[in-house]
Amino acid sequence: MIGELAQALQSRLLLGCAVVALLSLLTMVRVYAEPAEAQASDVWYSYQCSVGFDFTARVQPSRFYPSTELRPQQLLRTQLPVNPPVYRRVLISRFADALEIRIPYSFRGDRPGPIKARLRVDGAMLMPGVWQTTVEWVAPKDLDTAGPRFEGVETFRIDVRQLLQEIEINRTQYNLAAEPLELTINPVLEVQVDGQRQPVQVTNNPEFRMGVRSQTIEIDDAREARSERVLSSTQTVPTTLSLFGSDVPIASLRWIASVSLVASLTPIAAAWVRRRKSGEAALLEKLGPALVPARMFTPPSGTAVAEVATAKQLVDLHTQTERPIIQAGNVYYLLDGTTCYRYVLPTDKDSWVGATTAQNKIEQFTTAIRAETLTIEQRTTEVFVHSPADLLQVHLRTGRPLLRTDIGYHILDDSVCYTYLLQESPAPLRWD
Structure with missing residues (x-):
């Protein structure tokens, strides 16, 4: 009876957890699906931010590669134009060694709140008609956002020579004197306002492309080229959600829904694991x-x-x-x-709520008679039970009292002795 009661309680607990998980999931969908259009009755967070950049391409004096890097037999197989080592030495070796990008940014919010922001630079290298590859220029930088308004300038340095080493295989597939090599640069300012899940990205569109042609990079002296472009944007982000007639902060509601979802799914997952293990x-x-x-x-x-x-x-x-x-x-x-x-077959009957040991589980429902010794006659059959619940069922069925010894609990019923051994027992019961 006790085992059935425990199973019924467990089933109702899992059903309640499933209901809580469903409600939490619906709440999270409602929160994340909040439209971005402002309404007069809601509280909104508005801001303005801008991001721009100017770059400096520095061309260093040429550094000639050894002629042994490109052997004649390799040139014949690739069918390159006449004297490809000359093009390779002069043009590729005189690429800009470094590309410095200065990105000024600014953010203006209309109210205080937790703000996180970071700055990154996206880029790509393009040889028209031959290949295009996306390059992770540099690691993003987290910005210092002590308040709702911040601004500053960050400098990123790109090692162009290292990028060219990554495309070593592609160097012999085109003639730099005839085709330009384009470097696409696009700075992105990511701002996360008031716990919003998806950061608002302010990008500099259209992308700025720096074309590098052979006429430009043949100059041995250091040269600089600059370009600036600034983009301003105004967007709105909700901070509250109308729920049951009252305004609830979205960040708090999202946190409560996430915790409730995890807490309700945990016992369901545990029950599923136990069911998988109960294949026997x-x-x-x-x-x-x-x-x-x-x-x-x-x-x-x-x-x-x-x-x-x-x-x-x-x-x-x-x-x-x-x-x-x-x-x-x-x-x-x-x-x-x-x-x-x-x-x-292992069961969960021993995991009753509020009972820490087998002794507590038994004496929680009945009082056992303390016996210093217990002598079992030769004609008595000893039956070992494997859980406190089984022993209590015997007690309820027979009405016989429980005897408590140092090794466990016993019930004497005519010619049968039912015994439940405690785990800390030094040895099982023996015949006298």
Whole structure:
């Protein structure tokens, strides 16, 4: 009865967790699906931000590559134009060694609030008609946003020579004297306002492309080229959500919904894992008529009890001997001559709420009589039960008192002694 009560409580707990998870999921969908258009009745966060850049391309004196880098047999296979090593030395070796980008940015918000911002530079290298590759120029920089208004200038340095080393294979596939090499530069300012999940990205569109042609990079002296472009943008971001007639901060609502979703899914996931692990019970249930249920079962006297480790081993014994399997609670028996094979299916009956030890679980429902010693006669059959719930069921069915010894609890019922051994017992009960 107690086991059924525990299972019923567990089922209702899982059902409640499922309802909470569904409500939390719907709440999160409602929060994240909030439209970006402003309404007069809502509270909104408006801001202005701008991002621009100017770059400086520095061309260093040429550094000639050794002529052994490109062998004649390689040139014949690739069918390059006449004297490709000359183009390669003069043009590619005189690329800008470094590209410095200065990005001024500014942010103006209309009210205080938690703000996170970072600045990054997107880029791509393009050889028209040949190849295009996207390059991660530099790592993003987190900006210092002490208040709702901030501005500053960040400098990014791009090592062009290192980028060219990454495309070493592609160097011999085109003639730089005939085609330009374009570097696409696009600074992006990411601003996350008031706990919004998706940051607002302010980009400099259209993208600015710096074309590098052979006529430009043939100059041995250091040269600089500059360009500036500034973009301003005004957007609105909601900070509250109307829920049940009152305005609730979106950040708080999102946090509550996320915590509720995780807390409700945890017991559901644990129950699913336990069900996956209980595949042995399903294996035994597939036996059909060969599985004989019984309220209680005691192996006959004179039979040796052999413990079986897994349900599969017990099913294999059933297949070999064609003997039925007797189920008594979570214990399964198979009688084969003078041997009784027993398999105990693990259950969750021992995990009762508010009970920390087996002794507390038993004495929570009944009082045990303390006995210093317990002598079992030779004709008495000793039956070991495997959980406090099984022993309490015997107590309720027979009405016999419980005897408490140093090794466990016992119930004497005529010629049968039911024993539950505590885990801290030094040794099992022995015959006198």
